[in-house]
Amino acid sequence: MQNDENPALDALIDGYHRFRENDWQQQRERWSALKEGQSPKTMVIACSDSRVDPTQIFDVDPGEIFVVRNVAAMVPPFETTPGKHGVSAALEFAVQFLKVSQVVVLGHGMCGGCKAALTQDLHGAEPGQGGFVSNWIALLDDARDPIAQEHGTTGRTAERAMELAAVKVSLDNLRTFPCVKEKEADGSLTLRGAYFAIADGVLHLLDEGSGAFSPVMQ
Structure with a gap:
């Protein structure tokens, strides 16, 4: 009907x-x-962007990955202050109760959240008028400054640098969670950074040793 x-x-x-x-x-x-x-082995933290669906990118069946999506695929640092900690709750559930063996932070090209973090166009906006977004992407302020100094705040070079940096920020913040730190140390949990380029459909994986993202070869 x-x-x-x-x-x-x-x-x-x-x-x-x-x-x-x-x-x-x-x-x-x-x-x-x-x-x-459910017993997924992987948790994917991805952006809410409608163009970047982890289940489609990784071609998985129902129940294979535990997905959390938010603006710019961000993970906040561990904190116990009062509030509604949605990402932290999902992470805790995946690591402690589902016992996933891998957490993947998936950034992507043409990310509106990262672009807003770079330009700071929403800075000072009221909640409901962009303020919620502005407060959330302030998680990227420290990473933004050197990028803005080197590349400016507009153009794809600066935007891509911000998108890649955001993945690294979320990985760093993941490691502030005691349960993540403990499980990564004993080898029962692996953290991975990834980046999907919308323009060409290529997935890149982060080598944390070198800090470089390399395309996954066919």
Whole structure:
């Protein structure tokens, strides 16, 4: 049944029907197993950007990866101050209860959050008018300064540098969590940085030793 007043919802319902007719039927055993619980081995922290879907990029089945998405794929540092710590809660759940063996921070090209962090166009905006975004991407302020000094605050060179730096910031912040630090030290948890270039569809992996991102070869 189509709703002329809400074509966006109609598109979702049409997609649901395709899902029921195709993937649901083809993977009935998989869905049957998942009703008993989940046991993903990898957590992916990705951007909310609609163009960057980790399940599509990594071509995984339902239940294979535990995904958290937010503006610019950021992880805040560990803190116990009052507040609603959504990313921290998801990380704690994945590491302590699901016992994932890998956390991947996935940055991407043409990231609006990283661009806003670089230009600081939203600085001083009121909550609801850009202030929430501004406060969130302030996590990148320290990383921004040397990039702005070297490359300026506009153009793809500066933007890409900010996008890559954001991945490293989130990795550094992950290591401020005691549970992450402990599990990485005993070898039961691995942290990886990755970057997906929207322009050419190429995935890059970070070598933390050199600090360089290299494309994954076909």
